[in-house]
Amino acid sequence: MASRSLVEQPGRAASQRQSMLRHRPEIVLVPAIFILIVAAWELLVKLLAVPIYILPSPTEIWRAFRDGLVSGTLVEHTLVTLQEVLVGFAVGSAAGLVVGVLVTRFRLVERTVYPYVVAFQTVPKVALAPLIVTWFGFGMLSKVVTTALIAFFPLLVNVIAGLQSVDQDRIDLLRSVNASEWQIFRMVRFPSALPFIFAGLDVAIVFSVIGAIVSEFVGARAGLGYLIQVNNYNLNVSGTFAVLVVLSVMGLTLHLVVQAVNRRVVFWQRDDRGSVVGA
């Protein structure tokens, strides 16, 4: 690669760059808009002399962010929240996967359990966070439980949709050579449902971050949600913004990781298939 770019004529490289811009203008436009917004923000805050406890300027947020990194508090609380998110996500989506499989495999489960699941789905899960903190305490456990509960439903709904939309011909193909139910599940149903499962995982990971933060708001001794509350209490608005930056980066990174794994695992699926969200 490197040797090729050395040989390449400058004129050609420039024209390549130009055609790249024409086909994918977002590569330049997205960062350009970001810079524009940050610059306007900085300028307006300075010009209008907005007090720092109302809206800090980007430079002040950056300072708070850097201080948080240097002192280690930001890192420490980020790790706590990340752990809650990952454990809750893993537990919740695994449970959603298992229950989804059971619901589609067994008529009896579908008839008896699923109505409750559907009814419960309409309850906003974040509203349960205070109860869960009461039951499981101020530590990590209550955060993991809330997060898992929130991650559970997107998985459940998508697994069921995925398993139910398997092409009948694929099932007939397996049955035509006398395959067992388990073989049909393993060789056809489950892989066919993977695009849906990943759509569910993608929603679940983003919801998991929300779940952990809300649960920390309700009552915690550590984590980014806790840090936001402490900062707010101390009128440290730049500190709050610094946490928000970390949270956006965390959410975006987790989403991109799920997408990358999705592309690797479901390599045969080029276009994005419809997903059923299910909050």
Add this chain to the structure above:
Amino acid sequence: MTVTTQAAIRIDGVSRTFVSKRGETVQALDHISFDVDEGEFVSIVGPSGCGKSTLLKIIAGLIPPSAGQVLIGGQPVAGPRSDIGFVFQQPVLLPWRTVKANVMLPVEVLKLDRRDGERRAADLLETVGLSNFANHYPMELSGGMQQRVGIARALVHDPVLLLMDEPFGALDAMTREHMTLELLSIWRAFRKTVLFVTHSIAEAVFLADRVVTMTARPGRVAEVVTIDLPRPRDLALMNTPEFGRYVSHIRALLNARGGLD
């Protein structure tokens, strides 16, 4: 040893009724009876909705008949079997498996000897002209190539019977003609008993020893036409007057009872 000539497949008074979602009963098949001999190539033609797919599924044991029975090698079909190859209208390849792994699917399901299976899969891919694509994924193949993978897969476990449900229906005319010839040479090589569903009369006549002509719903057998044309056959056969006579005879049968499509 008793010398009784026994049909490879006997379809004996098979009827099938469906209950639609609105609760109406639809009779798809009405007392279908015919025999297929060992190694024989039998085409089934009939208007769409006359129950051709239903009949193949009953023969494969995928759905039960409402009345009557199917005998394969003298044994009644009671459920899915391990000695049938099924080719669908769509190739129905699993996109996460390579071409070779798709062909190997029956071997894995039936837990046959892997080494043997791989050898057969390689031979079959050679026969259908896809040796160079063994490690490709289905999405990298054209429709005709995918359907050839489907045919190789249907033969890999050495079934006694090959059921083909409009296998070339989704292909363009050129590819279709080419595949028809290819199927004849595969059949010559493997000498399987074949039941081939199509809605092309010419295709049915060109391929078959006999053509089962079915009428519109409820599906009944109008006539089983014996095609007395020499083999091996090539496309020039289609221009002969004998061929034309068979085609017009079958067309007349279909038109007399509701028409084709």
